[in-house]
Amino acid sequence: EPEVTQTPSHQVTQMGQEVILRCVPISNHLYFYWYRQILGQKVEFLVSFYNNEISEKSEIFDDQFSVERPDGSNFTLKIRSTKLEDSAMYFCASKRERLQETQYFGPGTRLLVL
Amino acid sequence: GDSVTQMEGPVTLSEEAFLTINCTYTATGYPSLFWYVQYPGEGLQLLLKATKADDKGSNKGFEATYRKETTSFHLEKGSVQVSDSAVYFCALSDQDNNDMRFGAGTRLTVKP
Numbered sequence: 001e002p003e004v005t006q007t008p009s010h011q012v013t014q015m016g017q018e019v020i021l022r023c024v025p026i027s028n029h030l031y032f033y034w035y036r037q038i039l040g041q042k043v044e045f046l047v048s049f050y051n052n053e054i055s056e057k058s059e060i061f062d063d064q065f066s067v068e069r070p071d072g073s074n075f076t077l078k079i080r081s082t083k084l085e086d087s088a089m090y091f092c093a094s095k096r097e098r099l100q101e102t103q104y105f106g107p108g109t110r111l112l113v114l
Numbered sequence: 115g116d117s118v119t120q121m122e123g124p125v126t127l128s129e130e131a132f133l134t135i136n137c138t139y140t141a142t143g144y145p146s147l148f149w150y151v152q153y154p155g156e157g158l159q160l161l162l163k164a165t166k167a168d169d170k171g172s173n174k175g176f177e178a179t180y181r182k183e184t185t186s187f188h189l190e191k192g193s194v195q196v197s198d199s200a201v202y203f204c205a206l207s208d209q210d211n212n213d214m215r216f217g218a219g220t221r222l223t224v225k226p
Contacts (some may be wrong), residue, residue: 006157033213041218043158043203056213091157093214101146101165101207103214107157 002026004106007091012112013082020078021109023092032075033093033103034067036060043091054079068106082113116141120124120204120217127194127224135189135220137178137204145206147171147187148214152201161189161202194224 005024013019025032047057049067054109066078075094079086089110093103140144149161149171152175162171167182176191187204205219 006122035216037213042218043205043214045213045215048213102148102160102163103207104160105150105158 004053004092004094004104006090006106006109008109009084009107011110012109012114015084015113016081017081019033019082019111021079021092021111023075023106024073024095025075025092025094026096027073029094029096029104031055031095031098031103032067032069034077035091035093035105037089037091037108038085039088046077046090078109082111084113087111087113115142116143116145116206116208116215117207118204118215118217121220122218123220123222124199127222129196129226130193131223131224133189133191133198133222134196135202135204135222137187137189137217139185139187139204139206141185141206141208143208145208147178148205148207149176149178149189150200150203150205150216152203152219154200158203194222196224196226198222199224209210 007022032049037043047061048055064080089108091108092106095103117140125183146165147162150158151161164171164180170179178189201219203216203219207214
C-alpha cells in the first residue's frame with residue numbers, strides 16, 4: 001500500500017540554522033500539507049499546497065517558513081532561521097483530491113533546536 | 115472557526131476493560147470526522163472515519179458514531195488490549211477549510 005514518507009526521522013540543529021524537512025507524498029496525490037506537533041500538545045496545521053502554490057497557511061507559518069515542490073515527487077518544508085520553539089514533530093500529509101476527506105500522514109520528522 | 119474538543123487524559127485501563135474517549139466538535143458546515151492513533155515513536159495513523167451524520171466508523175474493534183444532534187464522535191472499544199496503548203486524536207475536516215483540525219489527544223495506557 002502506498003504511503004507518505006519523510007526524511008530525516010530525527011534532526012538536531014543549532015538555533016539560527018536553516019533546516020529542510022523532506023516528504024515524498026503518495027504518487028497520485030495533488031494536495032499536500034505540513035503539520036506540527038510540539039511535544040505533548042495537539043497537532044497544528046501549518047500550510048497546504050496545491051498546483052505549486054500555497055493554498056492556505058496558519059498564523060504559525062510566518063516568514064521563517066517556506067514550502068516547495070522542487071520536482072515531481074518531493075515536498076519540502078524549510079525553516080530559515082530556527083528558534084528553540086520550533087522544536088517539534090513535523091508531519092507531512094497528502095490527499096488525492098480536494099473533496100477527498102482523508103489525509104494520509106507520514107511518520108514525521110522530530111526536530112530538536114538547541 | 116471549526117474546532118475539536120477531546121477528553122483530557124491520560125487514561126489508564128486494565129486489559130479487557132471498556133474504553134470510551136469523548137470527542138465533540140464545533141463546525142459551521144458538514145465536516146467529516148476522524149480518529150487517528152499515534153503509537154509510541156510513530157506517526158499518525160488513520161484509525162476510522164465517518165463522513166456524514168449517523169455513520170459509524172469501525173476498525174480493529176474500535177467504533178465511533180457521527181452524532182450530529184450532540185456534535186459528538188466518541189471512540190469506543192469493548193475490550194482493550196495492551197497493544198492499544200497509544201495517543202488517540204479526534205479530528206475533523208471540511209471542504210471549506212481544506213485542513214484538518216485536531217483535538218489535544220488522549221493518551222491511553224492499558225495494563226496487563
